[in-house]
Amino acid sequence: MAKKKRKYRKLERSLPVMRANAGGIDIGATEIFVAVPADRDTESVRSFPTFTQDLHALADWLQQCRVDTVAMESTGVYWIPLFQILEARGIEVHLVNAQHVHHVPGRKSDVLDCQWLQYLHSVGLLRASFRPEHAVCEIRSLMRHRENLVQMACVHVQHMQKSLDQMNLQIHHVISDITGVTGLAIVDAIVAGNTNPKELAKLRDHRIKASIETVTKSLVGDYRPEHIFTLKQSLTAYRHYQKLIADCDQEVQQRVEAFQSNDDGPTAAADSSSATSPTAPSFDLHSHLERIFGVDLTAIPGFDVLRIQTIFSELGADMSPFPTDDTFCSWLNVCPKDGTSAGRRIRTPKVKTKNR
Structure with missing residues (x-):
């Protein structure tokens, strides 16, 4: 259930709204703050405990306020239960990098995190982090x-x-x-x-x-x-x-056996003889990965079965979210930061990111 009503400062808007039904969620270990557009409820900011029934009450309130997309920061693993509940309700969830939120100028000191997230998401200044499909x-x-x-x-x-x-x-x-x-x-x-x-x-x-x-x-x-x-x-x-x-x-x-294949061939039979490392899985992972990707990626020098499996388990077989090799390298954080001043490149510290 929602806690006692509180009064929060309304956020002044200066940019055109691109997502009129956007919400913002600030997740903590024991309490979640949610902000919706000011015209959807007399109380546009609410707080909820983190019990499962309260997460469902949060989702009900968002649907009552006609919110169809929300933004939340990837705080530890606390976001996962709420993410899954909202996704099952048909609400689009944008999991955003906290650095992208904090680097946007213009925030007032008395504005809650959820209000700032809701505003940035509504004006289209937030980019969703990559998250593979459920399988x-x-x-x-x-x-x-x-x-x-x-x-x-x-x-x-x-x-x-x-x-x-x-x-x-x-x-x-x-x-x-x-x-x-x-x-x-x-x-x-x-x-x-x-x-x-x-x-x-x-x-x-x-x-x-x-x-x-x-x-x-x-x-x-x-x-x-x-x-x-x-x-x-x-x-x-x-x-x-x-x-x-x-x-x-x-x-x-x-x-892995139930995963949809890019190849119409038969499902590979288990064969423990394919293990090439003491830590390799006890089944024929190589054949399954070749069936899923439609090509033997272990033919690439330096890529063994376990490395390909790590890539598959982190990204899946669909690489369309990364249209170019530049975007993929940027997501991996293996490309240098492009800092220039007066036409000259300047030294910039490496941005620390963690995608796992």
Whole structure:
């Protein structure tokens, strides 16, 4: 429900109105301020709590005021629930960069943020930030979560290596990957109580380049129970995150398989053999991406499956929002700022932006 009525200063307009039905929303963690055109309600600015039922009440009020487009700043993740509710109601939502709002001159100190947003949006001075379609947003959320899981799994691998170093076991310096077949087999045996270097070296896979003598020497150390305990817990945590990553891969696979293709060919069958990286998904992502884009983008030098998947999950397969390579580079913030004075280029600091 709306809170107690307050009196707010009316904003003086000096530019022609381009969007007569525009609204402005200032989002906070516990309270949201909304401004509508002054002629739509006796109280053109209202505040709402951030509970779900209040977000629906906010949407109802906007529709009662005949507001069909609103502007809001991308404040953390607080904007996402309201964005989705308004989008489902058919209200056009412009998610704007806070820097674009604050750099517009002429604002009075006693004007609320929502009033300023409503005014700038109504006169056409705000540009909506890029947001992909809903299906891509689902995949994006899952892939960002998966990336966090991979990072946390890597942290526990580092903890395992630290425990080995504390016992002066050099096995992770002899083999390339402690989480490979040989590494995990040896670590499993150590946490199970086997500390005999010769017996542990017998777990060496035939593909390991280091000789069995070198592996044996690397497993001679000061086995202490406290370090074996920390090694065991780190191994358990690593495998727990591997299970979470596998579950996340299943969710990603379902959505990627259902994504509309640019190619009329059949849906690719899952094939785990296509994984080229220890952190790659457990299904045949390469074939699905080729089906979606209609072309094998991994043929581009420097682009592997995971990199293409990151691009797809952040942008989708439709690049029409970026008509030129210049606009795309500007969105990525990889182009220099064009500052000139009296016909000469001047040094300008790089604008910090975050699109993820």
